[in-house]
Amino acid sequence: MRLTEQLALLIQLQKAESAVGRIQVRKKDLPLRMEDLEKEFSTLCTEAEAQREQLESLRKRRREKDTQLQTGQESLKRTRERLLDVKTNKEYQSILKEIETLEVKNSRMEDEIITLLDELDCLETATKARDGELNVSRQRFEEQKAKLAQELESLAEELTVSLKKSDEIREKIPADLLRKYDQIKGIGRGLAVVSVWKEVCGGCHMSIPPQQYNELQKATTTMNTCPNCNRILYWENRNSDK
Ligand SMILES: [Zn+2]
Numbered sequence: 099m100r101l102t103e104q105l106a107l108l109i110q111l112q113k114a115e116s117a118v119g120r121i122q123v124r125k126k127d128l129p130l131r132m133e134d135l136e137k138e139f140s141t142l143c144t145e146a147e148a149q150r151e152q153l154e155s156l157r158k159r160r161r162e163k164d165t166q167l168q169t170g171q172e173s174l175k176r177t178r179e180r181l182l183d184v185k186t187n188k189e190y191q192s193i194l195k196e197i198e199t200l201e202v203k204n205s206r207m208e209d210e211i212i213t214l215l216d217e218l219d220c221l222e223t224a225t226k227a228r229d230g231e232l233n234v235s236r237q238r239f240e241e242q243k244a245k246l247a248q249e250l251e252s253l254a255e256e257l258t259v260s261l262k263k264s265d266e267i268r269e270k271i272p273a274d275l276l277r278k279y280d281q282i283k284g285i286g287r288g289l290a291v292v293s294v295w296k297e298v299c300g301g302c303h304m305s306i307p308p309q310q311y312n313e314l315q316k317a318t319t320t321m322n323t324c325p326n327c328n329r330i331l332y333w334e335n336r337n338s339d340k
Pocket of ligand 1: 300303304325327328
């Protein structure tokens with residue numbers, strides 16, 4: 099096999115295996131993003147639930163106040179009726195005093211109920227708005243979740259395809275060359291074959307000697323490696339439009 103063919107296969111293999119690496123990173127990242135989405139939405143639900151509970155307890159207080167007021171009004175009525183049966187002036191004055199106290203108390207309760215009604219009104223409006231927002235968020239959450247699930251599925255397919263492709267390329271490469279590639283890849287954090295442009299190694303970004311750069315641009319008889327990071331080099335003309 100000619101050197102240029104070997105190099106072409108190595109470049110193909112590197113591209114396929116880099117794609118595998120990228121897919122694996124994304125595949126790992128997606129479930130974490132799913133978790134974040136779920137947490138975010140669950141927080142919104144908890145907040146909305148707390149507001150609904152607040153509204154419910156305010157409604158309960160209003161019912162209690164209504165009952166209290168009703169009781170107050172009834173006892174006022176009964177006290178007024180007692181005025182009809184009084185025998186002495188002293189008793190009369192005492193009941194009048196009692197009536198006055200009850201009236202003040204009832205009037206204060208009415209004021210409290212009016213304030214409560216205002217609060218209830220505000221909270222009901224706010225709760226309605228929040229429930230509306232929650233519905234929008236729920237829809238968005240479901241959409242994003244479905245999208246992530248779909249992406250995860252297609253990534254699994256892409257991974258299978260890329261792995262198969264890598265295997266197919268590997269089968270075409272001579273064993274000793276493949277060994278060398280794997281060895282460099284192991285040291286070079288997944289990168290064994292890198293392009294060179296303007297005398298700069300695409301792996302370590304260091305300059306390579308001008309003479310080696312000239313050689314790289316011609317058809318060569320030896321496999322060139324970077325003097326700094328030891329990765330296999332190929333020249334890539336980045337001026338050409340492909
Ligand atoms: Zn290098």
